Amino acid sequence: MNGFRNFMVGRYGTDQLTAALFIAGMVFTFIGNAFNWYALTVITYIIFFVCIYRTMSKNILARQKENNKFLNYWNPAVRWLKKKHNILKSRKDYKYFKCPNCKQELRAPRGKGKIAVTCQKCGTKFMQKS
Ligand SMILES: [Zn+2]
Incomplete structure (x- = not known):
């Protein structure tokens, strides 16, 4: 476990963008398998590779920039969905x-x-x- 900790020192780790990519990859895998779309399988490999690359990356500033760009779109979308959900509830x-x-x-x-x-x-x- 200590070796893994040393390996991860100075690396970026996971963030919201990686988590979202991972979930998208899982969904694409499911859809690709259900409909036998092999092109989608290739895309999921690329997505999972990007997830691993971002997690292992030592260029923390660049990864944070990517994540911030992602959150600029993600947060308003979540706010909008929550608002619509509240309206529906009440x-x-x-x-x-x-x-x-x-x-x-x-x-x-x-x-x-x-x-x-x-x-x-x-x-x-x-x-x-x-
Ligand atoms: Zn008014």
Whole structure:
């Protein structure tokens, strides 16, 4: 175990990008096997090779840059998905709508009839069925 630890000293290790590539590789392997797409198998070998290369790399700065680029796309996507999930979860209790002036997303408790809404962002007042 000590030998492995010494081997990994100064190497980058795993990060979110490597984990995502690994999962993508697993999914591609599954799809490739299910449909006998050999081209996909070749792509998965490349993906797994990149995973190993990134983990063993000693150019930590370059790997961090790659990971940051990846997270720039990944984090907003996760935020968007979480937001949509929350809306889906609470749509029985809340009605979601947009401000007619600034398109800010707003919500109000359901079943209160027609209510007067003031947009928190731009201050526009409008009537909304809840
Ligand atoms: Zn507004």
